[in-house]
Amino acid sequence: MSDVRDKVERVVRQVVYETMAAGDVDIHRLPERVGRRPLIAANWKMNLLVADARQYAAKLDPHAETGVETLLCPALVLLPVLRGALSNDTLVSLGAQDLHPEHTGAHTGEHSAEMIKDAGASYVIVGHSERRAAGEDDELVRRKLQAALAAGLMPILCVGERFDERERGATFRVLRGQLTLALSGLGQPAPDPRDLVVAYEPIWAIGSGLVASPSQVQEALVFIRDRLGELFSHAWAERSRLLYGGSVGVGNAGDLARLPDCDGFLVGGAGLNPEALSEIIAITARSYGREKA
Numbered sequence: 001m002s003d004v005r006d007k008v009e010r011v012v013r014q015v016v017y018e019t020m021a022a023g024d025v026d027i028h029r030l031p032e033r034v035g036r037r038p039l040i041a042a043n044w045k046m047n048l049l050v051a052d053a054r055q056y057a058a059k060l061d062p063h064a065e066t067g068v069e070t071l072l073c074p075a076l077v078l079l080p081v082l083r084g085a086l087s088n089d090t091l092v093s094l095g096a097q098d099l100h101p102e103h104t105g106a107h108t109g110e111h112s113a114e115m116i117k118d119a120g121a122s123y124v125i126v127g128h129s130e131r132r133a134a135g136e137d138d139e140l141v142r143r144k145l146q147a148a149l150a151a152g153l154m155p156i157l158c159v160g161e162r163f164d165e166r167e168r169g170a171t172f173r174v175l176r177g178q179l180t181l182a183l184s185g186l187g188q189p190a191p192d193p194r195d196l197v198v199a200y201e202p203i204w205a206i207g208s209g210l211v212a213s214p215s216q217v218q219e220a221l222v223f224i225r226d227r228l229g230e231l232f233s234h235a236w237a238e239r240s241r242l243l244y245g246g247s248v249g250v251g252n253a254g255d256l257a258r259l260p261d262c263d264g265f266l267v268g269g270a271g272l273n274p275e276a277l278s279e280i281i282a283i284t285a286r287s288y289g290r291e292k293a
């Protein structure tokens with residue numbers, strides 16, 4: 001039954017979106033976007049060294065006037081370097097790419113939420129597909145997410161389908177399962193919606209140069225927001241930020257940033273270049289500026 005309902009909802013939202021995109025309604029003025037501060041997060045993955053991080057910080061332009069929040073997620077050893085290099089910069093937040101779910105103990109090579117926070121981060125990516133591919137399951141993702149929230153770190157929960165799952169029409173089943181399992185047990189009261197970010201990252205679009213089309217991204221984000229609405233409340237879901245990730249770059253950020261439910265990006269490859277990230281921030285700001293004018 002839920003599959004049928006999902007399908008009907010999807011079709012309706014898609015028709016609404018395509019009508020808006022065709023110009024009958026100004027999608028930039030949809031009231032529900034107002035109040036969600038756009039977030040551009042760069043996931044450096046296992047790249048860059050200390051000197052690179054310092055140069056990056058010097059070249060990055062987070063555009064003070066834009067209202068866009070910029071987030072850098074470097075390798076953990078670079079967090080203190082960036083914290084020092086960006087100490088006068090209140091526009092750039094720092095995040096980690098992973099955490100261990102326990103507070104402390106015999107977990108060689110791991111880092112707890114408290115350690116990550118202590119090193120200067122306010123966000124942490126949870127459940128990235130590269131970690132899921134290395135064996136991380138939904139239960140571990142759930143525990144990590146709860147550990148992050150309990151320590152006052154804002155998790156960016158990554159969800160997304162593989163290419164074969166999309167091909168056989170299972171995208172929404174996969175997203176529903178990942179969201180339900182990761183967020184179960186968060187309980188009432190729900191966390192502050194500003195403290196929990198969800199990134200839709202179709203696995204086939206990550207590092208591949210294949211970008212999901214704006215309508216694919218929009219329908220997935222609507223689906224995610226609706227599921228968050230069911231899990232918490234619809235008012236809650238309207239305040240939570242949803243990102244898209246997967247081969248985002250200067251060439252495609254504009255079209256995606258205009259989508260009514262897209263509140264920013266999780267950027268991999270392009271985010272290794274401070275000029276490209278600065279441009280993506282500027283492009284996003286222009287879209288949001290129009291919408292909020």
Ligand code: PGA
Pocket residue numbers: 043201205206207208209245246247248266267268269270
């Ligand atoms: P990409 O990576 O931008 O290089 O595709 C995105 C991600 O892994 O979050």
